[in-house]
Amino acid sequence: MKVSIEEKSGFCYGVVRAVEMADSILEKGEALYCLGQIVHNEMEVKRLEEKGMITISRDELPAYRNCKMLIRAHGEPPSTYEIARKNNIEIIDGTCPIVRKIQSGISAKSAEKDVRILIFGKKGHPEVEGLYGQSPEKSFVISSVEEARNTQVASILHLYSQTTMDTDAFAAVVSILEGRLQQAGGSLVVHNTICGHVSHRRPGLKKFALENDMVIFVGGKHSSNGKVLFEVCREANPRSFYVGEPEELEKSWFKDVETVGLTGATSTPRWQIDLVAERIRGF
Numbered sequence: 001m002k003v004s005i006e007e008k009s010g011f012c013y014g015v016v017r018a019v020e021m022a023d024s025i026l027e028k029g030e031a032l033y034c035l036g037q038i039v040h041n042e043m044e045v046k047r048l049e050e051k052g053m054i055t056i057s058r059d060e061l062p063a064y065r066n067c068k069m070l071i072r073a074h075g076e077p078p079s080t081y082e083i084a085r086k087n088n089i090e091i092i093d094g095t096c097p098i099v100r101k102i103q104s105g106i107s108a109k110s111a112e113k114d115v116r117i118l119i120f121g122k123k124g125h126p127e128v129e130g131l132y133g134q135s136p137e138k139s140f141v142i143s144s145v146e147e148a149r150n151t152q153v154a155s156i157l158h159l160y161s162q163t164t165m166d167t168d169a170f171a172a173v174v175s176i177l178e179g180r181l182q183q184a185g186g187s188l189v190v191h192n193t194i195c196g197h198v199s200h201r202r203p204g205l206k207k208f209a210l211e212n213d214m215v216i217f218v219g220g221k222h223s224s225n226g227k228v229l230f231e232v233c234r235e236a237n238p239r240s241f242y243v244g245e246p247e248e249l250e251k252s253w254f255k256d257v258e259t260v261g262l263t264g265a266t267s268t269p270r271w272q273i274d275l276v277a278e279r280i281r282g283f
């Protein structure tokens with residue numbers, strides 16, 4: 001059985017940057033808190049927590065003072081920075097520069113007259129909360145193409161996307177809103193903010209899934225981009241499986257298989273994919 005690893009698999013640039021920030025502080029022996037899971041990958045979180053990092057939730061933040069707090073690549077709303085300032089918390093800002101640029105864009109646009117901001121993303125997702133928080137009074141969030149049919153529209157509507165949404169779904173949302181705004185005499189300004197580190201992987205991933213008898217996709221249970229990229233594999237090759245760690249593999253899946261392709265989410269570290277490959281080779 002031949003096992004190959006997709007060459008683009010491994011952390012995306014934004015996650016590498018945040019994880020490197022955490023590693024460098026922990027290696028100096030300093031105490032570090034992280035606001036929310038640094039990455040939607042249980043094994044990587046465990047690795048950093050074993051080095052001393054402590055993960056806390058946003059609800060717990062007001063109780064912390066005089067410490068170092070890492071903001072992960074998803075970013076945070078302005079209210080988080082405000083609490084940190086009041087509580088003398090030193091922010092180690094791991095917000096991905098791509099997310100930071102979208103946040104600044106929303107903040108600038110929302111200052112204009114008669115403008116509303118629509119964010120296409122998963123409600124409650126930390127990145128979406130960070131985007132929404134730039135202008136809560138002028139923003140609203142939709143999570144599905146269906147919601148685009150019913151959501152309120154405005155005379156000038158700026159549409160943004162969570163960076164990991166599906167490109168086809170975003171295109172469908174644009175098409176629906178364009179039609180609705182045309183009818184209502186308004187205008188839609190589209191900001192395609194889906195991250196290239198996710199969307200550009202689609203064609204290569206599809207080809208990779210077709211080239212192999214089966215695909216093992218490694219990703220965290222709560223990884224949005226993992227779900228999107230896994231679907232690309234499954235559509236191309238129905239014999240695709242999603243696993244969070246090597247122990248979830250079942251030997252029976254590999255019956256009569258000659259080629260196995262391994263890949264993962266942008267939040268899956270390369271070392272984790274290597275561990276899964278090792279276990280498959282053991283079969």
Ligand code: SF4
Pocket residue numbers: 012013014015073074096097098099163164195196197198266
């Ligand atoms: S997926 Fe893109 S936007 Fe999100 S952290 Fe990675 S590089 Fe940044």
